[in-house]
Amino acid sequence: MDDFVRTKLLEWGLSEWVEKFKDEQIDAESLCDLDDREIDNLITKAGPRVKFKKNLKLLKEKRNSNQETVISFQCEQEHEEAADVVQVLPSTSDTGKRKSDLQSNPSRLQSPAKRQRLSMPGFEESIILSDVKSIMTFVHERLNDQDKLSAFLKKKISDLETDKRELVGVFGKTGAGKSSLINAIIKEKNLLPSGSVNACTSVMIKVEANRGSLKYEAEIEFITKEEWNEELWSFRQFLDNNKNQDKEDDDYHDAVEKLSALYGEDWKKSFENLMDRKYFKEIPEFLQSKRKILTCESANELSAKCVKYTRSESKQGEGNEGKTWFWPLVKCVTVRVPNNPFLQHVTLVDLPGNGDCNKSRDQMWKGIVGDCSTVWIVTEINRAASEKAAWGILESVSSLIGNGGECQQIHFICTKSDLVDDSDDLSSADIHDQIIKRNIQANDGVRKEFNKRSKINKHFTDDSFKVFTVSSKEFLKGNHLSPEETEITKLQGFLQELNDCHSETVNYVSGAYGILSLIEGARRRKEGAGKADDVCKVLEKNMTEQLDQVKKAVEKAIKDFEQCLTEGVKNSKTSEEKLKSFLDRDKQPSFFKTLEAVVRKDGMHKTKKGEHINLNTVLASCLTDSIDEKFRKTFPNDVKGGSFNGVISRFSLDPNSLIQKYQDVKLQLIFLQTEEDKIKAKLNKIILKEKKIIYNSLTEAIEKNMKKCYEDARKISGKDALKKMRKTIETHVSLNRNIYEDAKKIMMKKMNILMTIICKELKETMDHSIKLSLKASALSESLPDVSKHLETVQQHYNEDLLHTVTAET
Incomplete structure (x- = not known):
């Protein structure tokens, strides 16, 4: 069963029959060939069966109509000059977009027939993708496993399945309007709760599309029983040792808030039985190490059910007596919304601040933050430019989302822009102007x-920073502003662009076109025909030259980084001066409690006032500062720029130029061109992932070295504890002068490993593809006839090309 069939059943209100169709392996191709007897066996109830047959008939009529239009269009195109100059296999630019020879005059492609075709429902992305997937499933089943070429082709078909979601991270302090903003943008007014309860400091909320159902769902992921048991032990030790604790202390407040949320007053009586099953009756999944699924018919209903897992109530008002809040046990909540165009390939992540004492929550937080392609910083418009919390958040995550992440854009979103003087003396026009x-x-x-914040500017240029002034209230009510003036529509447009830029269909169709071209080319080729050996020699020569360029570019980057880091090691005193500046706060009344929290959390702490403290990044700053500029240019998060100054994007064996000279292996060369595009896309993903590991390795090496120091500092108590803690940290750093050199060596080792991976992937993938596409003619007899399928997929491929050219213009 494929996505097309599932989607149709859901659209037709037949969700209860999805599993039956899945069991019977009904796909898009077989759906339209079902006869009455088969339908009767699939749908045993008369009402749903009648509904299914009616909708299936309409679907067949629509598809037949679309096919007739395609045939008519193709006949027209044969007599149009534009069709003659569209290449069978367009070249690939550095940015990875296919371009035709008509790029200099793309308007010639925009005939009335084409414009009509692109607007027709039969050419929707999901239909195209479903059709091509059905074809490739059919071909996959008919390939045997008895020879290398067939096994190679089967693997290539399996590798076509990819789906990368774009992550948009949303930061902002409590009350900034994050929930209202997300609700307004995705047009789900009551999805995320806001206003009546306080936001938690630890629960991450993902909002994405529900692809498997028309219902609203929430998937709740808990921390483990062992982790909660460890937290309970930590809370007990902390509270026992701090019985006279200042009630405003951050850690004291955190411990009491979590314990009271889950246990009410019981924790004050005894810690002995806090893992008893009676406290987890509503969430048996927690004890079973499973995820809890909530399913509802409406957003409002789901929101009400989710509150106790995602929010906290600081004041026990009427109706809240004895109410249990499960958020202390929750690591992440994934909310899935049906039929939402803004979330098709995008996940919005409502992110808490970092500094959580739970290790798995902290690791998940770092991973998600590093994977965000866009970050939204949400704050109220009132004093937005001087809002310390918002800028503090952005500065604290700048290295994680910049060189240590893959963020391409920062959106600074000023909410509640409608809050102005709304007195009776002012007209609506005056309020609008205000x-x-x-x-x-x-x-x-x-x-x-933004331009003053050097810490942020090291990772992001002015081009990647945008400001939005929004009003969710005005967007929904429109008393004084048009929808466009609320700028909610701009953010919706941005999400739509992320969805439109998603290349699942493009990549799948392109890959399928290449695979089918190879199958058909191998079948058509006669023994001894063509000049395969000559082609192979040209391709192998090109391979050697291209790999040499790649290796030189990577080696130069490694040499540059080594020089930068060597300078950074020499400047280690700058990091130690920053550390000393932090430790010299000892005259501040609350500093001892702050330092206690810092060493208890292995050097990292976020105060209730929003200050982010990380002694590990402070110590590593001499190294990261030395490479930041070079690193950003070498590994731009905007993949269009290309890593290593674009050498990967420029890599090409140039099979496209060989097509005119070697027509008898044209189809094999088409395959090699699509393989080239695929391996470069794959390498871009690998590099993006590895560069995050490489950059973060500097701080992680320092953190690992400092772990023993924090453990020793945690044991200190009694008279002069603050002085002894300071001394312990300073002594450890002064006696471990090699920590910076060790961190440098670790990073350089990872860079060399990356170079090996890049060269190996390029050489082995293309060598293997050349060998099996141009030297495997003896195995072609066992291949199925895919000529008709190739025509269909080529049509979709060319349709995508024309659509791409039109979109670019």
Whole structure:
């Protein structure tokens, strides 16, 4: 069963029959060939069966109509000059987009027939993808496993299945309007709760599309029983040792809040039985190490059910007596929304601040933050430019999302832009003008502040920073502003662009076109025909030259980084001066408690006032500062720029130029061109992943070295504890002068490993593809006839090409 069949059953209100169709392996191809007897066996109830037959008939009529239009269009195109100049296999630019010879005059492609065709429902992305997937499933089943070529082709078909979701991370302090903003943007007014309860400091909420059902769902992932048991032990030790604790202390407040949320007053009586099953009756999944699934018919219903897993209530008001809140046990909640175009290939992540004492929550947080392609910083428009919390958040994550992540854009979103003087003396026009004026002022102020933040500017240029002044309230009610003026529509447009840029269909169709071309080319080729050996020699020569260029570019980057880091090691005193500056706060009344929290959390702590403290990044700063600029240019998060100054994007064996000279192996060369595109896309993903590991290895090496120091500092108590803690940290750093050199060596080792991976992937993938596509003619007799399938997929491929050219213009 494929996505097309599942989607149709859901659209037709037949969700209860999805599993039956799945069991019977009904796909898009077989769906339209079902006869009455087979339908009767699949759907045993008369009502749903009648509904199914009616919708299936309409689907067949629509598809037949579309096919007739395609045939008519193709006949017209044969007599149009534009069709003659569209290449069978367009070249690939550095940015990875296919271009035709008509790029200099793309308007010639936009005939009325084509415009009509692109707007037709039969050519929707999901239909194309489903059709091509059905074809490839059919071909996969008919390939045997008895020869290398067939096994190679089967693996290539299996590798076509990819689906990368774009992550948009949403940061902002409690009350900034994150939930209302997300609700307004995805047009789900009551999805995420806001206003009545306080946001938690630890629960991450993902919002994405529900592809398997028309219902609203929430998947709740808990921390493990062992982790909670460890937290309970930690809370007990902390509270026993701090019985006279200041009630405003961050860690004291955190411990009491979590314990009271889950246990009410019981924890104050005894810690002995807090893992008893009676406390987890509503969430048996926690004890079973399973995820809890909530399913509802409406967003409002799901929101009400999710509150106790995602939010906290600081005041036990009426109706809250004895109520249990499970958020202390929750690591992540994934909310899935049906039929939402903004979430097709995008996941919005409502992110808490970092500094959580739970290790698995902290690791998940770092992973998600590093994977975000866009970050939204949400704050109220009032004093947005001077809002310490918002800028503090951005500065604290800048290295994680920049050189240590894959963020391409930062959106600074100023909410509640409608809050102006709304007195009776002002007309609606006056209020409108006030709002617009303040929005302009806020935009200018935020941009000026961004340019002052050197810590952020090391990772992001002005081009990657955008400011939005939004009003969810005005977007929904429209008293004074148009929808466009609320700028919610701009953010919706941005999400739509992320969805439209998603290349699942493009990549799948392109890969399928290459595979089918290879099968058909191998079948058509006669023994001794063509000049395969000559082609192979040219390709192998090109391979050697291209790999040499790649290796030289990577080696130069490694040499540059080594020089930068050597300088960074020499400047280690700058990091130690920053550390000393932090430790010299000992005259501040609350500093001892802050330092206690820092060493208890292995050097990292976030205060209730929003200050982010990380002694490990402070010590590593001499190294990271030395490479930041070079690293950003070598590994730009915008993959269009290309890593290593674009050498990977430029890599090509140039099979496209050989097609005219070697027509008898044209189809095999088409396959090699699509393989080239695939391996470069794969390498870009590998590099993006590895570069995050490489950059973060500097801080992680320092953190590992400092772990023993923090453990020793945690044991200190009694008289002069603060002085002894300071001394312990300073002594450890002064006696471990090799920590910077060791961190440098670790990073350089990882860079060399990356170079090996890149060269190996390029050489082995293309060598193997050349060998099996041009030297495996003896195995071609066992291949199935895919000529008709190739025509269909080529049609989709060319359709995508024309659509791409039109979109670019």
